Amino acid sequence: MIKTIAIVGSGTMGTGIAQAAALAHFDILVYDVSAEVLKGGMERIKEAFRKGVGLGQHTATEATEALSRIHPRRGFGDLSEADLVIEAAVENLDVKKEIFKKLDTIVAPEAILATNSSSLSVTAIASLTKTPESVVGMHFFNPAPVIKLVEIVRGAQTSNETVRIASGVVTKMKKTPVVCRDLPGFIVNRLSRPLYGEALRLLSEQVASVEEIDRIMRAAGGFAMGPFELMDQVGIDVNLAVTQSIFEQFSNEPRFRPHAVERQFVQAGMLGRKTRRGFYTYK
Amino acid sequence: MARTRVCILGESPLVEEYASLCLNKGFEVLLRMDPQGAKGGQARIPRGARKVARPPRNVNLALELTNISMESKRKNLVELDAVLAPRTPIISSSVTVTVSEQSAWLRHPERVVGIGALPSLLEGGLMEFASSPLTEESILKGADQFAKDLGKEAAHVQDSVGLVLPRTLCTLVNEAYFALTENLALPDEIDTAMKIGTNWPFGPVEWAGRIGVTQVFAVMMALHRTLGEDRYRTAPMLRKAAALAGFDVRIPAGNAPSK
Numbered sequence: 001m002i003k004t005i006a007i008v009g010s011g012t013m014g015t016g017i018a019q020a021a022a023l024a025h026f027d028i029l030v031y032d033v034s035a036e037v038l039k040g041g042m043e044r045i046k047e048a049f050r051k052g053v054g055l056g057q058h059t060a061t062e063a064t065e066a067l068s069r070i071h072p073r074r075g076f077g078d079l080s081e082a083d084l085v086i087e088a089a090v091e092n093l094d095v096k097k098e099i100f101k102k103l104d105t106i107v108a109p110e111a112i113l114a115t116n117s118s119s120l121s122v123t124a125i126a127s128l129t130k131t132p133e134s135v136v137g138m139h140f141f142n143p144a145p146v147i148k149l150v151e152i153v154r155g156a157q158t159s160n161e162t163v164r165i166a167s168g169v170v171t172k173m174k175k176t177p178v179v180c181r182d183l184p185g186f187i188v189n190r191l192s193r194p195l196y197g198e199a200l201r202l203l204s205e206q207v208a209s210v211e212e213i214d215r216i217m218r219a220a221g222g223f224a225m226g227p228f229e230l231m232d233q234v235g236i237d238v239n240l241a242v243t244q245s246i247f248e249q250f251s252n253e254p255r256f257r258p259h260a261v262e263r264q265f266v267q268a269g270m271l272g273r274k275t276r277r278g279f280y281t282y283k
Numbered sequence: 284m285a286r287t288r289v290c291i292l293g294e295s296p297l298v299e300e301y302a303s304l305c306l307n308k309g310f311e312v313l314l315r316m317d318p319q320g321a322k323g324g325q326a327r328i329p330r331g332a333r334k335v336a337r338p339p340r341n342v343n344l345a346l347e348l349t350n351i352s353m354e355s356k357r358k359n360l361v362e363l364d365a366v367l368a369p370r371t372p373i374i375s376s377s378v379t380v381t382v383s384e385q386s387a388w389l390r391h392p393e394r395v396v397g398i399g400a401l402p403s404l405l406e407g408g409l410m411e412f413a414s415s416p417l418t419e420e421s422i423l424k425g426a427d428q429f430a431k432d433l434g435k436e437a438a439h440v441q442d443s444v445g446l447v448l449p450r451t452l453c454t455l456v457n458e459a460y461f462a463l464t465e466n467l468a469l470p471d472e473i474d475t476a477m478k479i480g481t482n483w484p485f486g487p488v489e490w491a492g493r494i495g496v497t498q499v500f501a502v503m504m505a506l507h508r509t510l511g512e513d514r515y516r517t518a519p520m521l522r523k524a525a526a527l528a529g530f531d532v533r534i535p536a537g538n539a540p541s542k
Contacts, residue, residue: 141480148479149475149476149480151476151480176475178468178472178473178475178476179468179469180467180468180476181465181466181467181468183462183465183467186467187462187468187472187473187477187480188476188480190462190467191458191462191473191477191487192477192481193458194454194455195451195455197454197514198450198451199451202443202447202450202451205441205443206441207440207441207446207447208438208440208441208447212440212447213447215409215436215438216411216438216440216447216448217447217448217451219407219408219436219438220399220404220408220409220410220411220438220447220448221448221451221452221484222407222484222485223482223483223484224482224484225482227451254512254513254514255458255461255513255514257514
């Protein structure tokens with residue numbers, strides 16, 4: 001039974017997961033190496049709960065109770081009571097390896113260690129622990145309190161029991177778990193690559209303009225947003241980094257090859273909505 | 284005013300889908316279906332449509348909706364070209380062969396306009412057209428009117444295999460079949476992930492069922508042939524699914540991870 005969840009990293013993903021888990025009545029320990037980041041993270045959680053009440057996502061009482069279940073922790077050793085640790089640190093394999101090596105010596109042998117990584121191998125991270133069968137990927141999507149999907153990533157050595165428990169936690173958070181193997185990009189990031197790849201190629205081959213491709217995908221295909229609108233929203237640099245990572249991890253498989261067009265936008269600093277210029281111009 | 288008379292040739296289920304919508308919108312429909320495209324059972328002729336052995340001369344518009352057999356497509360187009368008055372427009376699917384390539388088969392190529400026709404896509408609110416450099420302006424206007432009569436927006440794109448939506452959807456389905464080949468996840472979980480995780484209207488495996496794997500396979504083969512890029516090669520499991528399309532075979536779950 002999972003009662004206490006420790007979350008390593010109090011950035012956007014870590015705090016988002018903390019909120020969703022606290023609302024599902026788990027006790028939460030939030031850890032960060034930086035006292036300042038941790039403080040900022042706790043502030044963001046409070047603010048998000050306050051906004052959630054305003055939007056009718058939960059009652060004020062539920063928010064107050066959930067907030068009381070979230071405890072900031074400065075010492076790694078303070079995470080020893082966790083039944084499940086969800087690592088949501090920066091997307092850097094060396095950093096994650098260090099964290100998992102330390103966690104391995106701190107938590108109870110039966111505890112489950114999860115990584116929220118979207119692009120790194122769960123199998124590689126698990127290999128550094130004494131109990132790789134208890135290590136699993138739990139890939140939440142941004143914004144974590146809103147998106148209902150969590151990819152449960154089964155590493156080469158992950159046990160069925162670990163997958164079952166992690167899926168159960170996700171279900172208790174009123175989210176939908178989907179189980180997948182540990183292959184680059186998992187399901188969503190990988191299977192959405194061709195949507196962007198084809199749009200960029202159609203554009204560079206002059207088959208249709210940015211506006212026309214988006215209009216066709218929305219009006220004829222039923223997509224809520226066109227591929228260029230989506231790239232502008234996500235960030236062209238972020239989208240390129242995902243493509244590049246999947247391309248490299250699949251040993252330069254041509255299906256995932258990044259396109260010169262997106263690289264040029266990144267070189268120009270036209271990254272989408274966040275820079276007010278991307279495939280579209282924003283005021 | 285007399286009803287618009289349209290002659291529809293091609294394969295199932297595209298012919299039935301277009302015939303149903305045209306009948307619905309008050310067109311008079313004459314059709315001939317190529318049995319090759321029908322998967323397994325009998326194609327159903329929509330009520331009100333008339334089957335013809337050969338296309339009649341006096342129609343306002345002809346549709347050629349064959350994507351799989353290029354031999355049938357060419358035969359149908361050559362027949363239409365010979366029978367119809369020279370200025371009668373022919374709207375021909377161009378998802379597996381470009382309008383330009385089709386033009387080379389005809390005596391009156393200026394009357395041909397391509398359309399992004401794949402099963403189930405008529406449920407959308409837009410029709411995608413492509414033209415060759417030979418296509419006449421009046422024919423493009425005719426295509427716009429046809430879309431309007433059917434209650435759809437129109438978009439005109441350059442002549443390229445698969446146009447925009449069919450090319451994109453088939454490539455999405457193909458990637459999902461690579462994932463299935465590699466046993467990444469169960470088919471249902473893949474669909475769930477894409478619908479909930481990234482807000483797609485359908486999952487890629489669902490799309491494969493709606494469009495039909497033989498159609499997807501034909502589009503991918505055509506993209507691979509015309510663009511010559513490795514990124515369009517077909518997934519092994521898509522190839523097998525297309526070969527077995529006439530049979531009731533489920534995607535093997537293999538030893539996919541379970542919950």
